[in-house]
Amino acid sequence: MPLDYWRNIEGAYPYQTAKTIEDDSEHNPLNLLSLEKELIAIRRHLHQYPELSKEEFETTDFIAKCLGEKGIPIRPTSLKTGVFADIAGESEGPAIALRADIDALPIEEKTGLPYASKKKGIMHACGHDFHTAALLGAAFLLKENQDSLKGKVRLLFQPAEESGAGAAKVIADGQLDGIEAVIGLHNKPDIPVGAVGLKTGPLMAAVDRFKVAIQGKGAHAALPHNGFDPIVGASQLIVALQTIVSRNVNPLKSAIVTVAKIEGGSTWNVIPDTAVIEGTVRTFDSEVREQVKQRFLSVAEQISSAFSLKANVKWISGPPPLCNDTAITEIAKAAAHKAQLQVISPDPSTAGEDFAYYLEHIPGSFAFFGTGGDHDWHHPAFTIDETAIIKASYFLYESARRLLG
Numbered sequence: 071m072p073l074d075y076w077r078n079i080e081g082a083y084p085y086q087t088a089k090t091i092e093d094d095s096e097h098n099p100l101n102l103l104s105l106e107k108e109l110i111a112i113r114r115h116l117h118q119y120p121e122l123s124k125e126e127f128e129t130t131d132f133i134a135k136c137l138g139e140k141g142i143p144i145r146p147t148s149l150k151t152g153v154f155a156d157i158a159g160e161s162e163g164p165a166i167a168l169r170a171d172i173d174a175l176p177i178e179e180k181t182g183l184p185y186a187s188k189k190k191g192i193m194h195a196c197g198h199d200f201h202t203a204a205l206l207g208a209a210f211l212l213k214e215n216q217d218s219l220k221g222k223v224r225l226l227f228q229p230a231e232e233s234g235a236g237a238a239k240v241i242a243d244g245q246l247d248g249i250e251a252v253i254g255l256h257n258k259p260d261i262p263v264g265a266v267g268l269k270t271g272p273l274m275a276a277v278d279r280f281k282v283a284i285q286g287k288g289a290h291a292a293l294p295h296n297g298f299d300p301i302v303g304a305s306q307l308i309v310a311l312q313t314i315v316s317r318n319v320n321p322l323k324s325a326i327v328t329v330a331k332i333e334g335g336s337t338w339n340v341i342p343d344t345a346v347i348e349g350t351v352r353t354f355d356s357e358v359r360e361q362v363k364q365r366f367l368s369v370a371e372q373i374s375s376a377f378s379l380k381a382n383v384k385w386i387s388g389p390p391p392l393c394n395d396t397a398i399t400e401i402a403k404a405a406a407h408k409a410q411l412q413v414i415s416p417d418p419s420t421a422g423e424d425f426a427y428y429l430e431h432i433p434g435s436f437a438f439f440g441t442g443g444d445h446d447w448h449h450p451a452f453t454i455d456e457t458a459i460i461k462a463s464y465f466l467y468e469s470a471r472r473l474l475g
């Protein structure tokens with residue numbers, strides 16, 4: 071990296087645990103201050119060259135190069151993007167995984183940062199550059215202490231989180247085989263640097279998507295009795311769908327049904343043949359998820375039928391609810407304390423995360439990592455506080471060590 075990368079960070083915020091960690095005779099001395107500089111440069115490089123889901127080719131090469139320079143070999147994979155690697159200790163023990171996502175978004179960056187995206191219309195607006203740099207830092211720390219590891223740590227640099235398709239492909243590729251637990255994290259702008267949100271149970275929502283085409287019969291707008299009006303049917307359906315949350319779901323549980331798009335007709339004096347609505351359902355519980363889906367299908371069919379219309383429902387299931395394991399979350403909390411992080415109990419997020427697919431196979435925990443900032447995920451001015459990177463690396467490293475036992 072050119073030296074001017076350091077201009078803005080020289081002398082900035084020495085990580086306060088550096089001395090403590092060096093004093094810890096159990097580990098090799100960890101020079102966190104020099105590692106922090108290295109990781110900030112890595113993150114800035116990733117930030118300048120973001121790539122969309124399934125197109126993370128340069129990112130893949132860059133991660134592989136960073137690992138290769140530290141002598142960490144890459145695992146074979148059938149995936150075109152994404153990097154997987156193992157760091158095994160000398161003694162036998164369990165195999166666990168640490169995961170970061172690596173893709174960016176089709177958003178034009180408006181941060182004004184000197185190291186803003188050099189790719190037009192593409193931006194790391196969800197902070198996956200932060201996750202990637204943090205996991206590389208954890209990998210470097212694990213590598214430095216490889217001899218003392220009791221078991222194996224698999225690194226999952228996962229592609230295509232934003233499209234929701236990456237985790238399932240990583241699992242199908244066999245990268246989770248033999249792995250007993252997994253830890254991951256997501257940056258969180260509303261949590262300050264120095265704090266981490268860790269919580270047992272549901273943390274992020276299941277993401278389902280629907281598209282309903284309501285088929286009617288077009289007519290002259292002045293002769294409605296000659297047709298079956300899909301605009302009126304769609305309007306009734308949108309209102310009726312709101313009763314799923316208010317009248318069917320247990321008030322002590324939660325769900326969202328949002329119709330975000332409505333389309334129908336081409337002019338003011340013609341009743342069209344069809345109208346289409348699209349939207350999303352979010353839930354935190356598999357039973358509620360199924361209940362909302364069944365009720366949705368029933369309401370769509372019956373409301374349409376009441377108006378002599380036909381509803382064609384396309385239901386697209388996304389990631390399941392992300393549910394953190396109790397025992398592993400406790401281990402992550404202990405690791406956070408060791409990393410001198412304040413542990414808070416975060417509010418669940420109604421956004422989705424394909425890390426949830428891993429948790430369908432093996433237990434694990436997903437953390438909301440404090441990075442500060444004025445803008446939420448996917449905003450063109452989204453930023454993270456880079457002083458959080460080394461903390462996240464150390465948290466992941468310490469979590470892995472503790473999971474190995």
Ligand SMILES: [Zn+2]
Pocket residue numbers: 196232447448
């Ligand atoms: Zn995102």
Ligand SMILES: [Zn+2]
Pocket residue numbers: 196197198231256447
């Ligand atoms: Zn994200």
